[in-house]
Amino acid sequence: MTKHMLTLFIALLAPGLAWGASSPKLIIPSFAGLAQKASESVTITLDPALLGMAARFLDSNDPQDAATKDILKGLQGIYVRSYTFDHDSAYSQADIEGVRSQLAAPGWNRLLETRSRKTHADVDIYIMVDQGKAVGLAIIASEPREFTIVNIVGAIDLDKLHKLEGQFGVPKLDIDTSKPAPPQKK
Amino acid sequence: MSKNIESREDIESQMRAALRPVAPRQAFSRELLARVMLEARPQSRPRFFAAARVRPLAWWLTASVAACLVLAVGVHQHLQQQRLQQSGLEARREVMKALHVTSEKLNLAYEAVKSQSTSLEDEESGA
Secondary structure (H helix, E strand, O other): OHHHHHHHHHHHHHHHHHHHHOOOOOOOOOOHHHHHHOOEEEEEEEOHHHHHHHHHOOOOOOHHHHHHHHHHOOEEEEEEEEEEOOOOOOOOHHHHHHHHHHOOOOOEEEEEEEEOOOOOOEEEEEEEEEOOEEEEEEEEEEEOOEEEEEEEEEOOOHHHHHHOOOOOOOOOOOOOOOOOOOOOOO | OHHHHHHHHHHHHHHHHHOOOOOOOOOHHHHHHHHHHHHHHHHHOOHHHHHHHHOHHHHHHHHHHHHHHHHHHHHHHHHHHHHHHHHHHHHHHHHHHHHHHHHHHHHHHHHHHHHHHHHHHHHHHHO
């Protein structure tokens, strides 16, 4: 009887867990302790309502605003956490691991992994692709005195992101958007 | 005696002449009607004005309350509009900041990729 109950419980819970694991929206911790230690912190939480409101205040006649408006069209959320510290090693990798582990879930693919010996900056870019379309983007950048997590949820048009080049300083990443990114080993 | 009779007849004829029916002037009836209308006007005022005259305080009180309500609704709408505008501008600023941070980190990755490919090229040319 207990066995059956347990099986039923797992069966009911499994779809929920699977959905949660493959959600393009990451569960970002509050990092309250780090925010107190940081000399500068950026916390941006933009849900669909706020994105819609922001889009209404973008001027279509302004090229930068028009490009931004175009990008916002398919987005459902932008979440940014960035902390800058006055000295090295003010944060541990364990602080980031909570987020990084979510990116190991099915659906997420590592698009780029860079380790710079010169600047000691590590940048990982992950993308979630659904039916050939990017539905989630995550950037984890860790430097000796700074770490940043960016999570963009929604239909991200990488071509449009290309168009931002020169406006926000977005570089050309030579990303082939014609076909979905192949899953890579993490 | 006959003199008395004559004088009486004279008075009678004078009175008859004085009291003879005379047709009114042409403008008489028009003037009379105008006067009647003028006197009748206050009586034909609507009851609202009559009531207002009777209770002016109540009327002014109602008008003041209505004016205050209209003013309050206007002020509330103005403040709401202002708050909405502030939130919108704040959201716009945050979007710009978020995209700026994103581009900054993409740049960091780009620089790292570029320097790696340059060092690889150098190694290959050295070999």
